[in-house]
Amino acid sequence: MPAALTSTTTSRRQFLTLLGISAAAVSCGRATASGSGGQVTTLKYQGSVGAVTLPELAADLGHLGDLKLEWIGNTISGPQDIQSAATGQIHFGGAFNGAVVKLAASKAPVTAVISYYGSDQHSFSGYYVLEDSPIRSARDLVGKKVGMNTLGAHAQAMLEIYLGRGGLSKADIDKVESLVVPPVNTEQALRQKQIDVAVLGGVLRDKALAAGGIRPLFTDFELLGAFSAGTYVMTKRFVKENPDTVRTFVTGVAKAIEWSRTTPREEVIARMTDIVTKRGRNEDTATLKYWRSYGVAETGGRISDKEFQVWLDWLGKRGDVKEGQLKAADLYTNDFNQYGKG
Structure with missing residues (x-):
């Protein structure tokens, strides 16, 4: 098996270990130093290669005011990003909401x-599968x-x-092997x-x-319709100690979301x-x-x-x-989102 591919069992164990952080680890976070005004004025974060995150867009648009962003590297995944936020290596991190649930369940x-x-x-x-793949249904994914x-x-x-809706039993679902592949290598791994x-x-x-030769088996939009899937998280301690900073950050990101919706795609x-x-x-x-949308469902990124x-329910x-x-x-707060409130 190529080095880029990781087995389900090993990666799941690593993932659970990743989220099994203690409250003690969280309480000794390193990215909590305050600025001269008493609240943090520079937020440490992780980016994404070749992409622009919403906070980066908000900063470039001037929606963060005097608040600065300090890039410390690129994240390898959402769970890694929010673990880094929980342990204080960065001030905010983003992940799939299910990963946020697991982090909260671990007492973070x-x-x-x-x-x-x-x-x-x-x-x-x-x-996606290859154009000539025999896979046409959930049942075809077994093995x-x-x-x-x-x-x-x-x-x-x-x-x-998808597999559950396709009528597969738990035993059959367990026979579908999920492998970790870096996003930039996923297309190549399929074609090979x-x-x-x-x-x-x-x-x-x-x-x-655009390169052709592949077709969709299903999409998450087909499964659940339009929905917001991931959130930025901060530690409760940081939010309590830096309310103005959090308000500026959240509202700035909300403005960036709406700017991306209302601005011509070519300009974005x-x-x-x-x-x-x-x-x-x-x-x-x-x-x-190829960018089209951030996909955020609610106005200004408000959470429901x-x-x-x-x-x-799923977990x-x-x-x-x-x-x-x-x-x-x-698990969330909209208290700091001032978008549309004047």
Whole structure:
């Protein structure tokens, strides 16, 4: 098996270890030093190669005011990003809401403050097979390999929902092998038949479709309709000690979300290309031309109970969290989102 592919069992164990952090680890976070005014004025964060995150866009648009962003590197996955936020290595991190649920279930005192990605008719994750693949239904996936960016998160949740709706038993679902493949290598792994199904989203999906030779088996948008899927989280301690900073950050990101919705796509892409070029990290900007949407469902990225409840139910059914242990309303706050409030 190529080094880029990781087995389900090993990666799931690593994922659970990743989220099994203690409250003591969280309480000794390193990214909590205050600025001269008593509140943090520079937020440490992780970025994404060749892409522009909403906070980066908000900063470039001037929506963060005097608040600065300090890039410390690129994240390898959502669960890794929010663990880094929970342990204080960065001030905010973003992940699939199911990963946020698992982090909260491990007693990490974090709270979600704004949605930052989701699925709509323009931005969605698709499960793609080769054009001549015999795979046509959920039943055909038994014994097959599905490549995705990380386990126990968005991609695997959608896959299991699809398989369940397709009538597969738990025993059969367990025979569908999920493998971790870096997003930039997923298309190649499919075309070289190292995997049978590739989970592709955003610009990587559109780039692969433009090359031809693949077709969708299903998409998360087809499964659940338009929905916000991931949120930025901060520690509760940081939020309590830096309310003005959090308000500026959240409202700025909300403004960036709405700017991306109401601005002509070509202008958004041009702005993103300029941002990536200016930061000088030797990144390829070619894939930015495929950008269509961040996929956030609610106005200004506000969070609702339903965006967490679906994953509370899914994780409870899997036995990953105790049913009734958490309430959706306790996992997030919209108190700092001033978008549309004057």
